[in-house]
Amino acid sequence: MRYLLGIDISKSSFHAAFLDTAGSDGPQHGEFPNDAAGFQQLSEWLERLSSSGSATGSPVTVHACMEATGRYYEALACFLHQAGHRVSVVNPTCIAHYARSKLLRNKTDKIDAATIADFARTQNPRAWTPPSPQLKQLQALTHQLDALKKMKTQETNRLKAAPPDKNVQKVIREHLHFLEQQNQTLIQQLDSLAKDAPFQRQVQLLTSIPGIGKLTAYRLIAEGITRFDSSRQLAAYAGLSPRHHESGTSVKRKEALSKVGNARLRAALYWPAISAKRWNPALAAFVERLESKHKPNKLITAAVMRKLLCLAFAVLKADKPFDPAYQPH
Structure with a gap:
């Protein structure tokens, strides 16, 4: 007997669908805040549901499945993983196509959570492992570096368009100078982080390939290749x-x-x-x-x-x- 948990998550809350594969009834639904208090409420809810269906009356492990929705899922996924549950984080496109294959005509958070639980039941997606704190820091730094690059490109294009007002031109130049300072600060932080094991060895290996510099190496490592x-x-x-x-x-x-x-x-x-x-x-x-x-x-x-x-x-x-x-x- 398997216990499955489908989670449709958003910024402020998440819907959960608890599915007992041995039972004939449909999934049990719950809605919780997407914060520490909501995680504790979910844990207590799971204990009640799983113990009521368990022959021993003791809580059981569930297979929780959720979509990789921005960064909103990370805290809940880590909480469930630390609690000993199996966690799967899947591409939202997989869930969308799965729902389409079921010919679902409606879309609500409640339906989406049930669909994700059913996806876990039939597809048995691989378990997710949370990244190490060092890798999470590397990801945050490289992602912010990419965001700064986009902002610099946008401001450079605005300046090239030659705004008629000189004050606007001055503001853009000052912003570009600030962005360049932030860019250099992030690179220094990345260089400092890369001195730690195992990143130092990985950067050395990657930069041995002609065409790959240190910033590209940081990005490749951050994406967990x-x-x-x-x-x-x-x-x-x-x-x-x-x-x-x-x-x-x-x-x-x-x-x-x-x-x-x-x-x-x-x-x-x-x-x-x-x-x-x-x-x-x-x-x-x-x-x-x-x-x-x-x-x-x-x-x-x-x-x-x-x-x-x-x-x-x-x-x-x-x-x-x-x-x-x-x-x-």
């Missing part, structure tokens, strides 16, 4: 696997990137791929082979991004620096 079993899985997670669209004899579209995956990884690898096409001897030969086949430039860049990601995965898994004599297939 070593948690996968194979480079193929990692490439799919990053949305760098090819997408085929064929049907019968008449429909056959050109291959394209799936782009169903982690956009941060793709963004982190774009400019390193541009650099590697020129400065990484092994990948330069790979690029020449693709160019000789008259492949589009965008496809070549995407292929180099995937190769870089696979190389990064390989050096981290093998704990060995990049071999310049390596020749990709």
Whole structure:
């Protein structure tokens, strides 16, 4: 007998659907605040429900499943994990397509929670492991660095548009100066964090690959690329696997990137791929082979991004620096 918990989470609250696979009744529903008090209420609610259905009368472990919704899920997921429950955090797209396959006509928080519980029952998603405090700090710093980069680009574009008012131009320049100061502060904090084990060794391994600098290394480590079993899985997670669209004899579209995956990884690898096409001897030969086949430039860049990601995965898994004599297939 399995006990399942589907959770539809938002900023201020979350809906929970408790499902007993041995029972004939539908799920039990509850709504709780998304804070420490709400987590305790959920724990007490689970104890009542699970003990009433348990032969021994003692609380049992549940399999809790929730969507990766921004950062709203993290505190609750950690709470349930620390309480000894199995926790799965899944891509919201998976739940959306699952609900569509069930031909659901309505959408409410209550229905979504029940759908997530049923998804856990039928699909048995893999268990989630919370990141270490150091990795969470690295993620926060790299994500903020990316946010600053976007803001700098926006302000630079505004300045290039030449606002007619000089006061506005002055404000934009001051803001750009402030953003650059913040950017340097974040980089210093990242450099300091990277001196600690195991980040120091991982950065050394990643930067041994021509085309990957320290900031790219920080971003790759922050996205947890070593948690996968194979480079193929990692490439799919990053949305760098090819997408085929064929049907019968008449429909056959050109291959394209799936782009169903982690956009941060793709963004982190774009400019390193541009650099590697020129400065990484092994990948330069790979690029020449693709160019000789008259492949589009965008496809070549995407292929180099995937190769870089696979190389990064390989050096981290093998704990060995990049071999310049390596020749990709």
